[in-house]
Amino acid sequence: MTDVQLRNLVKTYPGSSTRATDEVSLDIADGEFMVLLGPSGCGKTTLLRMLAGLELPDAGQIVVGGRDVTYLPPKDRNLSMVFQSYAVFPHRKVRDNIGFGLAMRGMDRNEIRRKVDWAADLLQLGAYLDRYPTQLSGGQRQRVAVARAIVVDADVLLMDEPLSNLDALLRLSFRSELKKLVEEIGITTLYVTHDQSEALSLGNRVAVMREGVIVQCDDPLMVYDRPASRFVGGFIGSPPMxxxxxxxxxxxxxxxxxxxxxxxxxxxxxxxxxxxxxxxxxxxxxxxxxxxxxxxxxxxxxxxxxxxxxxxxxxxxxxxxxxxxxxxxxxxxxxxxxxxxxxxxxxxxxxxxxxxxxxxxxxx
Ligand SMILES: Nc1ncnc2c1ncn2[C@@H]1O[C@H](COP(=O)(O)OP(=O)(O)OP(=O)(O)O)[C@@H](O)[C@H]1O
Ligand SMILES: [Mg+2]
Missing domain, CATH: 2.40.50.140 (Nucleic acid-binding proteins)
Structure with missing residues (x-):
């Protein structure tokens, strides 16, 4: 059981007068795909980085699978993360990119090969395993980053705008692939985006953030149909409400x-x-x-x-x-x-x- 509880997380960056997150609380159920949606600068990445352990909160608590991880270093949290930029290693073949985290953990070579083949198969990368990232399209490169994140058997998958570098068509097709993939592996996921259509299509629930505060958290159709405020109605939907x-x-x-x-x-x-x-x-x-x-x-x-x-x-x-x-x-x-x-x-x-x-x- 890996559920996530964020409790009253406060974060103010040094030199800033406003809180990047202001008493944010959010519960993510085991296996749930939670989307964090909001305009640029509202605190989404900050919240994700606190969960990952890359940023420490000023106050509040983070509980993952019943364990208080608030002050644990990233490596002790068993989370994996996909960033906005591709973040693949250009000088390693696709196979070694995907298996990187496993090799770092000292896993046996045959076991690594088995896991890499499994992830490559899920993400349709089997034909590219011996290529270098420069020989791939943007979408394929992004799939390598996702494959690398899922092979490590993390408890929670964190993704920060992983589709933002892709063109519109590729975004659409990769979006449905990602949805299918995460449903298949059933991993607890927190996914950050400022794209409302992505949020509605992917999320089991959508948490809408504004100026460091979660203003509504509900299933996508409810957020669309019954916005809790004018802000939510105006942010979600094309055209907006x-x-x-x-x-x-x-x-x-x-x-x-x-x-x-x-x-x-x-x-x-x-x-x-x-x-x-x-x-x-x-x-x-x-x-x-x-x-x-x-x-x-x-x-x-x-x-x-x-x-x-x-x-x-x-x-x-x-x-x-x-x-x-x-x-x-x-x-x-x-x-x-x-x-x-x-x-x-x-x-x-x-x-x-x-x-x-x-x-x-x-x-x-
Ligand atoms: N390292 C930092 N130092 C100081 N201020 C920061 C730092 N990182 C973020 N901020 C500020 O904190 C606020 C929240 O930033 P954050 O990156 O969490 O927003 P975001 O919702 O992820 O935005 P985007 O959609 O543009 O990625 C912003 O006002 C930003 O300027
Ligand atoms: Mg961000």
Missing amino acids: NFLTVQIDKNVDGPGTAADLGGHVIPAPAALRTLHGGPVHLGVRAETIAISHDPGAQAVRATVRVFEPLGSAVLVSVDVEGQEIKVQAPNTFRAAPGDTVWLTFAPSDLRWYDAETDLALETV
């Missing part, structure tokens, strides 16, 4: 209430009735909005600003009462700038955020 500022009308009779958007009425949950007056932010995903050239009951009038074909869908930027949002429609939909269109929002797709704190409002 739309936000509209609306006024809650508390004087509506019946089971719900209403949000007023420049005279248009959008149904809102009754729980919002208890809010103090003033505006709230309405969050809505582009693909959940229905768009039509014909006015329907409760449809909201909008004006088309930009029409973008995406291939599998079309993206329409529209102006609603002076606020711009994006609507993703089927690729059969056509519109031109200046057209009047009508939008329909399904109440179950609407998320509500406090105008001051930007945090999700309880609506049930």
Whole structure:
């Protein structure tokens, strides 16, 4: 059983006035693939390096498999790490690159060969074992780095943006290979990225970080569907979640209430009735909005600003009462700038955020 517990980790670099990680706590279950996602500089690498033992926290505790490793040197933690840059040895053949960690541990040569063949097979590197890294493509080189990390039978695999040097197509194919591989070997993994689509596709859970703090940790579909704050909704998804500022009308009779958007009425949950007056932010995903050239009951009038074909869908930027949002429609939909269109929002797709704190409002 190798689960990981990070408890209240604080790290301030010398000469810095802000905390790179600020009381971060995170539990990773045995065999779980946890993704750490957040914008540049939010503290992801710092957290990973503290777990690896390459950086010491100022306060807090790190427990791996029930053992307190907070102040142990890296070599006593039994973790392996893949870095952002390829970090393969140019003067060693692929075979010796993969087996490097095993040789360092003094493993028997036949045993090393067996393990290297196993990893090369998993990562489709069998044909390249006697080549040098300069004779490989970027994706193959990155696979060598991953193979080297998995042969050593580590308890936890740490990866810091391992795909960032690959072009878009290679990233996509290597992403699914990596997912399959980690599922096969079932190793507890912490994976760092600032790419939200990578996070959603790979993670059993995604921990979203901002300015040294984990702001939401949940399964990928929940993070996408129910962002805990405007920040999370705006960071995850392509396009990001739309936000509209609306006024809650508390004087509506019946089971719900209403949000007023420049005279248009959008149904809102009754729980919002208890809010103090003033505006709230309405969050809505582009693909959940229905768009039509014909006015329907409760449809909201909008004006088309930009029409973008995406291939599998079309993206329409529209102006609603002076606020711009994006609507993703089927690729059969056509519109031109200046057209009047009508939008329909399904109440179950609407998320509500406090105008001051930007945090999700309880609506049930
Ligand atoms: N060695 C260091 N000395 C001083 N400050 C540092 C050091 N390493 C990182 N920092 C600072 O700590 C904060 C967190 O950095 P970190 O590298 O953890 O971010 P990150 O989330 O990994 O970003 P990126 O996505 O760009 O890799 C940043 O403000 C950074 O400038
Ligand atoms: Mg980093």
